[in-house]
Amino acid sequence: MSSETKLASPSFLVSTSPHIRDNESIAHIMWHVNLALAPAALFSVYVFGLPALMTMVLCIAAAVVTEFLIQKWQGKLVTVSDGSAFLTGLLLAMNIPATLPWYMAIIGSVVAIGIAKHTMGGLGYNIFNPALIGRAFLLASWPIAMTKWPAVGAAVDGVSSATPLGILKMQGYGQLVESYGSQGDLYQSLFFGFRGGSAGETSVILLLLGGIYLIYRGYINWQVPVTMIGTVAIVSWVTGGDPLLNMMAGGLMLGAFFMATDMVTIPLTVKGQVIFALGAGLLVVLIRRVGGYPEGVCYAILLMNAVTPLIDRVVKPIKFGAGR
């Protein structure tokens, strides 16, 4: 564009208002979510060693390559640079044991992107959180490998340990507290993340930091994690459990801040999102208490994903002029 031209037969762009937009974009949002996950992800490498890093790289690479190939094959615009496939890969890696065999990690990512995301039409059209579908698929296919958790700092040696919720389920609360020394030690281990579990779910403090960053940027609504975690805490407490343990153990922090907030698969309105989070919280406690499996976050969120279209249909904002 020359700066010399003055009123020389101008031909301007003509399009509908508005003529200005903010700087937000899908890629911007997705990469910021990846960034928010980074501290917890890096911490898992520190705690579980190189296998955690390997798993992460494999999951991310498999997710991105799968998306690239599918979009090429379908003749669609290739959008791997928007960070959403990267995010799915990273989230899956954080949701599985750091020492999961390499081919399982890859298959999980391929299922997440290929089936959960692209058979539905790609980003924006998928009903279920792709990373959680990948995880559910792996858990159904290789249940033993998926519940073999590396011990803290011992991943390389292949020594495995149970997760806090696993010990609670199998051996009871007394045994759990004893295995960590005291109740204070248990809480401390959970808060900082020195405990068994999926690669990226262990550090409550780092996941909180990432979550608060997303709330600050306006990418997620605080009501979702607060409702979900609060529901789990209150219902566990009312039913005679340890609310603090239930809040910090398992994948609740990761799930509540990073997957129950996945904009694609949750209701549109804040009110709907609160219902979603409430339902997910109740399901977490139900599965943990009654189910045969000590965890529950993954299935709780997936089940609520299935209800999302219904919630959206019922819960709508009150339109202006319809009376408040």
Add this chain to the structure above:
Amino acid sequence: MRNLFRGGIHPDDNKLATAKKPIFEASIPAKLILPVRQHIGAPCSPVVKVGDLVKKGQVIADTQAFVSAPIHASSSGKVTEIANYPHPVFGTCQAIVIETDGQDEWLEGLPVERDWKSLENKEIVGMIRSAGIVGMGGATFPAHVKLSPPPDKPIDTLILNGSECEPYLTADHRVMLEMAEKIIDGMHISMKVLNVTKGVIGIEANKPDAIEHFQKLLVGSDIEVVGLPTKYPQGAEKNLIVALTGREVPSGGLPMEVGVVVENAGTAVAIADAVIRGLPLIERVTTVTGSCIASPQNLLLRVGTTFAEAVNICGGFKEEPAKVIMGGPMMGMAQQTLDAPIIKGTSGIVALSAKEIHDGEERPCIRCGRCVSACPMGLIPRDFSILGERKLYEQAKTECNLLDCVECGSCVFVCPAKRKIVQYVKLSKAQLAAAAKK
């Protein structure tokens, strides 16, 4: 600060370039182009012919329809052509072209001095119609119609819309600072006609000088000044009424349903001029701005001055703009050419560079909900783009309240997928209207 309406957005207001610049009275152009359509309602027909000599303030186009307003010569000269010319809203439109004689001579008998307080309401409304006054905020609804509510709709409050929430525009801001007395007169005249005792001026907090100015002038008056939060679309009629009165205009209804009439600052000035001095609406204040304008200004322009002329008065372009808009960037109309004239509703000419209008490619909706939070009307804007894309216009209307959309553009502003939601809304409304005609 009064209760906020729901939703809304906070774009950069970009008003610094012109907010402190006093209104500059532009010289009269050699040629005035006066389109016969300058308001919502019935278009006028020319009442002069080529070759006629006209005086400033002489009616040159009129119609008998109620929802309409006559058009006056904005300077003296000779009618040289009646032909189709570019129009800032309708593409092209029949226009009366006046070659000015430089005398700028008033029609005989103008201006006059009147004691308006002794006038009958009916006379006043007649004067406002004769003066061709329309809403000057951009919507151009004839003013005398607004001031003649049906008897079954009692009005108790007159609101002056001084929010000017569109980014870049400062015309109303300057009018409020420099013509505040006229605004107050115009409001009092409107209040007398409407038989109301309560007047409220709502001004966004980013114009503290205007708020202060009115507060000083209105000590002990029946008109109240209220500072409003700076949030787009604060100036949208329905949102403004909620903020100032707590009343919600029912869906599909007009402000009079809740006893309110809303007037723009420029309109109040025009009403004062018409009723007190007998002057028709032939000029207006327009903000010429945007990063591509060499020296942005608030100009007092004769209606009929071309955009090109207005831009030249402001030093031309320092950079070729990618888009030229009539009005603000949120709801204004993109212009194809600078040959179109200023009409009564031209609140601004905004010339934006490619960088400012960055659009981005449209992507599938990721359901982020930002449009839902931004919508001041309590709608789910994403649905309009999804249903519009699938041509399900009827469903958009019956299930998603398409007709409640005021096209403020807040949803598009915040959409990270760059979806052209307002475009789909306009398309869907047009398709429904076309289907209804069949």
